[in-house]
Amino acid sequence: MTTQRILSSFATILISTALCTQAVQAQETDKVNFAEHKNATALAERLKAKEGIPASTTLELLKQAELLPQVVKAVKPPKTKGVRNWDTYRSRFVEPYRIRKGVEFWDANLGTLKEAEAKYGIPQEVIVAIIGVETIYGQHIGNYRVLDSLATLAFAYPEGQRDRSEFFLSELEAFIALCNRTHLDALEVKGSYAGAIGLGQFMPSSWTAFAVDGDADGIVDLFHSRRDAIFSVANFLKVHGWETGKATRVLVDIEHADNLQELLAPDIVPTFTPAAMQQKGVKLNGETQPDEKLALIELVRGEGEPAFVAGGHNFYVVTRYNRSSFYANAVLELSEALKLRREMLN
Structure with missing residues (x-):
């Protein structure tokens, strides 16, 4: 082997070694011991007092938790603020594949859905x-x-940005407590x-508060039991105030915009009677009860003219699942599309 080849090979080895060292260092910078965080001991003591979990057990669990840079990135606001676009958001959820899989899920679980509705x-x-909106019927439950x-x-x-660490600390507490009370393994759940x-x-606190053992097997399993999942979603909406016969969403025409800002001010909170909306220039193209309250929902469409819909009491209830008017409108539009498609097929 020539001197030049030897030097070239040696240089390659040095570069490879340096890259490996950098990779290890990068990984080690992400390694933290969450058990040493200032709030960890208080968390462990609360779980000991409420659930009887030894503080050492909680702290040992936190030692095994890993910092996920991709999660930190996911909750950071974008560097450039984009314009919300209802059409783009809608296309992700009210689309042919989700409708087809939804009808299949409906037919496969018809008996359970009828019981839950009753x-x-x-x-x-x-x-x-x-x-369907949450996981495409279990296809995308999450890999974290x-x-x-x-x-x-x-x-x-x-x-x-707005600090939501207290919320997630409470959910971490609820998660550890949930795993302690159930069959779930805190080191395995994704x-x-x-x-x-x-x-x-x-979220873990919602599992604790609203999940239902729909198949009466003594275990609440929202991963594998469709019956448990269906009953739990229904129970969540019922507990949050769903009222049979109240409006979900009503299509509207804006006849004049004189009172538009006044109508939009309450956001998703139902505030105006159907008569008041009509008087303020909003024509309702759907059934409502005379005494129920509605909210005018603006669906921003990027550079285009916004769309509008009137959200009723049950529209507001859906926003308790995810506090977004886009989310609630997508769920309710998908529900309408599913019902129409199933009626056409049957």
């Missing part, structure tokens, strides 16, 4: 639509270890980057 008063198509996601957001929430779990993407 017990909780939630239309079958709304239950199906929520599970929930312990890592929640610990990252509880103890390493990014600066420069979900969304924000810690939502199961077919209906319940």
Whole structure:
């Protein structure tokens, strides 16, 4: 081997070694011991007092949690502020594949959906639509270890925006308590980057408060039991105030914009009677009850003219699942599309 080849090979080895060292260093910078965080001991003591979990057990669990840089990135505001666009958002959820899979899910679980509707008063198509929007009927439950996601957001929430670390700390506490009480393994459970779990993407506190053992097997399983997931979604909406017969969303025409800002001011909170809306220039193209309250919802469409819909009491209830008018309108549009498609097929 020539001297030049030897030097070239040696240089290659040095470069490879340096790259490996940099990779290891990069990984090590992401390794933290969450058990040493200032709020960890208080968390462990609360779980000891409320759940009887030894503080050492909680702290040992937190030692095994990993900082996820991708989760930190996911909750950071974008560097350039984009314009919200209802058409783009809608196209992700009210689309042929989700409608087709939704009808299949509906038909496969028809008996359970009928029982849930009878017990909780939630239309079958709304239950199906929520599970469809959340996970495409279980296809996308999430690949993040929930312990890592929640610990990252509880103890390493990014600066420069509204601090939600307290919320995620409470969810981390609820998650550890939930795993202690159930069959769930805190080191194995996977979900969304924000810690939502199961077919209906319940946060741990929602699982504790609203999940239902629909198949009466003694275990609430929102991952594998469709019956549990269906009953739990229905129970969530019922507990949050769903009322049979009240409006979800009503299509509207804006006849004049004189009172538009006044109508939009309450945002998603139902405030105006149908008569008041009509008097203020909004024509309602759907059935409502005379005494119920509505909210005028603006669906921003980027550079284009916005679309409008009147959200009723039950529209507001759907926003308790995800506090977004886009989300609620997508769920309800999908529910309408599912019902229409199924009626056409049957």
